Amino acid sequence: MSTVSEQHITYDRLFIDGAWSAPAGDARITIVSPSTEEEIGSVPDGTEADIDVAVSAARRAFDAPGGWSSWEPEARGEVLERFAVALDARQEEGARRTSIQNGMPISIARAFEGPFPGMVTRYYAALANAQVREEVRPGLLGGSTRVRRTPIGVVAGIVPWNFPQAITFLKLAPLLAAGCTVVLKPSPETVLGAYTIAEAAEEAGVPAGVINIVQGGREVGAYLVQHPGVDKVAFTGSTEAGRKIGEVCGRLLRPVTLELGGKSAAIVLDDGDLAGNIDAVFGSMLINNGQTCWLNSRILAPRSRYDDVVATLAGLASGVTIGDATEDATQIGPLVSARQRDRVEGYIAKGKAEGARVVAGGGRPDRDAGFFVQPTVFADVDPNSTIAREEIFGPVLSVIPYDTEDEAIAISNSSEFGLGGTVWTQDQERGLAVARRVQTGTIGINHYVNDPVAPFGGVKASGLGRELGPEGMSAFQATQTIYVDPPQLG
Known part of the structure; x- marks a missing residue:
């Protein structure tokens, strides 16, 4: 399935539906060290067929009776704590993989890429436990209503290469805590760190289909964005790509968070x-x-x-x-x-x-x-x-x-x-x-x-929506109003 050494890292499978699955195609992504210009690894290049399988798995994990979306936050929190422990155990390897792929100095990778995934996963698990999930509001017309926060559904998470693991968890931690499932598409330049995430999820017992990872290029990402089984898109990348994704989501009336460029x-x-x-x-x-x-x-x-x-x-x-x-x-x-x-x-x-x-x-x-x-x-x-x-x-x-x-x-x-x-x-x-x-x-x-703890995101051409803080979890929740105790009119 994989070979991992100091010099070369190779994977032959994709992580879909809680298992290591053979890819639909035989094309591969080759990773080159930006420090030495030497080949340091290769992984399968995902296809639209792989996206179909991954979205179906995420859909089942979300919709099935007793599925992830129906778990109590405390139960999800227990899984996320195990996930955080498994991520923490891989801090050094995660930092190293980022450094060898995108040129990030290892001291920076150890400070951000290594500890951030576990830290933010614990933060959102605690936030979900503390959040008021159903609020009763007295009506101005008499009677009352109940306002509920519910998980939004299957998320397409598309991540860039510059801070690949940290940015993954800007999306992954809050959506999991909210009760969503995900198909994650890492950038081809930095795919190796996504495998440490998958291995940590497997070790932690994250239920099958909750986290699915398919790497690939722009065409695979575009297919995922417009897939009919996706309920929400969370994208970090260039403003040019963000505009295209925003246009697609606007036409589909699909919620989207866009964290884009800056100057x-x-x-x-x-x-x-x-x-x-x-x-x-x-x-x-x-x-x-x-x-x-x-x-x-x-x-x-x-x-x-x-x-x-x-x-x-x-x-x-x-x-x-x-x-x-x-x-x-x-x-x-x-x-x-x-x-x-x-x-x-x-x-x-x-x-x-x-x-x-x-x-x-x-x-x-x-x-x-x-x-x-x-x-x-x-x-x-x-x-x-x-x-x-x-x-x-x-x-x-x-x-x-x-x-x-x-x-x-x-x-x-x-x-x-x-x-x-x-x-x-x-x-x-x-x-x-x-x-x-x-x-x-x-x-x-x-x-x-x-x-x-603080919301992060931009205005103008720098994007739409916010990540981190309570606002980051709200982005993966829908609001439902239930009218109860009818008012006495007349």
């Missing part, structure tokens, strides 16, 4: 201290080699301190350790693929051609192999230029000057995106006042970290 701004106020918060600066602007949707890639600096901000960021970018993603000392690893490297290099060339000034990076590091790009900082960036408007998804920062606080907020809000952002100041009240004026779904003051 977030870091607003440095005149009292902001970047040098004294350099770890937080790195974490909000360059984490995961710049392959992060909420990354603060536009840095808005007051003209009075512009040279100081540019020098700080240039020093940061020039001083990081670039290396193989699996090495403990690495701060910046390779991009996920040669195609992604070409895309980022195209934007760097565009920035130069449009007149921005490179103050750090701008090329490739001196390495024999791997899809590496130097962390690059542009100064003197026009806020209407290409590198200031479009999502690059790589380690490229644009430093934009401003004269007044109002101008900084206007530049921040001029983007078509609205996913993340930061404000840098030593006056928290001032920072809060600025943050409240920024058109974005999330924003931090002197740092940026997604906390599981």
Whole structure:
């Protein structure tokens, strides 16, 4: 069924209906290390026929008498606790698999990809237990009604390659706690971590059909989105793909959550201290080699301190350790693929051609192999230029000057995106006042970290709906009203 070694990981089956099933086709996905450009694994390439089988399994697990949707939250919570324990036991291997597939530095993978699945699974199990599932409301006309929260049904979960395990559990943990079942489609670039999830589910005794995993490309994902057996779509990926999925779901009147792209701004106020918060600066602007949707890639600096901000960021970018993603000392690893490297290099060339000034990076590091790009900082960036408007998804920062606080907020809000952002100041009240004026779904003051208790998502072209927090579980629930105790009319 599988062979797993330090050098090569191979699977021959798909995880469907609680069992390891032979795929319908014989095509395979080959995984290449972005650090070495060597083949490190292969898995079956799923087909539409595999999706049909997986959706049918999820449908049975949801609809059957005594099925997952009818379990009490406490009973589901017991299964989810076992699942979390099994996930925790695989933290190191899960982190390693992400690192070898997408170039995420292993230190970052251990901090996020490893612990997050178990942590968020426990959070939602507890939240489901505490949630009021049926509320009685006195009527204005007399009598009363009951309002119930019910699981929405079979979910299509489509996950990208940049934080594959963490983003999977933005969807998987709340939908399972709510009583839904799922067909998960991981990205072809990062399929190996999905197998650790399947193995943990099997060990934990998650009922057959509740979790089904079929990897594949865009065509398989498109087929899953419009499948008649699916009740809800939860997608994380590019804005371009999200628009297409939104159009399909709109036509089908199918609920959808879309967590899409970003071009977030870091607003440095005149009292902001970047040098004294350099770890937080790195974490909000360059984490995961710049392959992060909420990354603060536009840095808005007051003209009075512009040279100081540019020098700080240039020093940061020039001083990081670039290396193989699996090495403990690495701060910046390779991009996920040669195609992604070409895309980022195209934007760097565009920035130069449009007149921005490179103050750090701008090329490739001196390495024999791997899809590496130097962390690059542009100064003197026009806020209407290409590198200031479009999502690059790589380690490229644009430093934009401003004269007044109002101008900084206007530049921040001029983007078509609205996913993340930061404000840098030593006056928290001032920072809060600025943050409240920024058109974005999330924003931090002197740092940026997604906390599981708080809703995450975007506005404008950054998406629809929210993940994490109680709002993240509500996205997988429907509301039913029952009219009881008829009013006395007359």
